[in-house]
Amino acid sequence: MGRKKSGKYAANKFKTTTRGIRDFLDEVNAAGLSETALTWSYETALIRTTVAFEKLMLECLIVALNKDTGPFSDDTGVRFPKHLDQKVCEYLVTGGGYFDFRGRDGLLKDMKKFTGPQHYLQVAVRDEKRRYALELLLTLRNYAAHQSPQSKEKVRESIFCFKEGVKSVNGSAQLKAKFAKAKAPMSAGVWLKRQGRMTYILDRLDALADEIHQGAPY
Template sequence: MARKKSGKLAAETFNASSQRIWDFVLEAEGAKVSDQAMTWIYEAALIKTAVAFEKLMLDCIVTAVNNDTSTISGNTGIEFPKHLTDEVCEYLVTGGGFFDFKGRDGLLKTIAKFVPKNHYLYQVVKDRSIRTH
């Protein structure tokens, strides 16, 4: 049975993915590869990190919607039940398509559709002072 989504699980998954990507880059740096190959390795690592971040944000928004549907109910005019399945929440966020946002401002606009601006997820993404390293 699949585990229910949670912000903590999403963050742990992102951290593990990021560490595997970093380990891959370090291993590649130790190998004798051409400059072109190393460039492609860095590019692949950046793309994989961006995908992992998108997954983190999607999972966090799905978790937030599942925990409180009041914002999406207010934004759509549709009264949603208190809790929805993760699949329904993901559909509401993606519209059945891909999860995409244009930069930090686009991510904030997307998050604001689903949670109030005083929600921790919105506040963390908004806070420019937060650094991971």
């Protein structure tokens, strides 16, 4: 029988991974690498961080659904038994495919189906203190992975909002004019390797994991 999934265990495992990523970045920063090698190293760290975050979210959603199917029954209009096997929970969360979501807002929308609005996981992820870290993590990851015009535009927007301290570029005429002049970085790694930006993201993700650990029943 496999290990029973646990929100506390998932949070601890995530922080073990982020500690390893921090150690990796300390090592590459001290190694005298070329700028290209350093950029690629930061993109590797970014992708590994995103994978760990996705695993944390999936594990916690499985735990939430396994503990209480009520919110999912309300969302779907289908009455599920109060408790479901973990494999069944995973299938319902992923739809039998990959665990995927469209940015921070997409994650919160998908999460609400399984947790309801006041669940500890929903509250932790929704916290405004982590808005920019999550949006930067996810948009930069897509930029690193795809390098498409669409992913570049999303990164341009998320970096601009982060720098300006706004939720959206659709504000005043002055804000829109300022955004029109904003540029995206050449790559995700180029942006992340400067000014402690990757540390900024990791610090806030670790704080998220701490809140999950505190809120999880087991």
